[in-house]
Each structure stands twice: as C-alpha cells, then as structure tokens.
Amino acid sequence: MAKYGKSASKSVKSTMHRRKKGTLKSGSGRKVKSRKQAIAIGLSEARKKGAKVPRKSAGSRKRATKKR
Numbered sequence: 001m002a003k004y005g006k007s008a009s010k011s012v013k014s015t016m017h018r019r020k021k022g023t024l025k026s027g028s029g030r031k032v033k034s035r036k037q038a039i040a041i042g043l044s045e046a047r048k049k050g051a052k053v054p055r056k057s058a059g060s061r062k063r064a065t066k067k068r
Contacts, residue, residue, distance in 0.1 A: 004043075005052030012042030 018024035019038040026032050032041065047053045 002052075003054055005046075007049065008043065008046040008051040008053045011046035011049065011051065012039055015039070015042035015045065 015024060015038050019032055019035070022031060024032040024038060024041065026037065026041070032038050043053050
C-alpha cells in the first residue's frame, strides 16, 4: 500500500517547481531555499487539501510546540 496519494505528490511537485523558480515562501514570508523545507510545505498543503498523507512524526510535533 502506498504511503502517499497521487494528489500529495502533485502538491510536492508544484512546491518544488515554485522553489526552483524562487517564488516559494515560508510562513514568515521568507524565500525557501531548502529542499527539505519545500517538501514539508508541499506535504502540509496536501494535508490541508485532504490528500492521503501520513500523520506528522511525534518528534517534529514536539519541536513545533516547543518553538511557540
């Protein structure tokens, strides 16, 4: 069984294109240069659209709550 749905991969693909173009921005409004960050943004967008994307790992969720 596939972990990610087709719509999720499309979303990640489009974010990677936006990153290459230089138009992808993070939540703070800065340009995204990191490949990993671009993938994370793509998966997050796919999750919001309701695509088949696994839950975030416990470690990344802990870090996100600590930051605030």
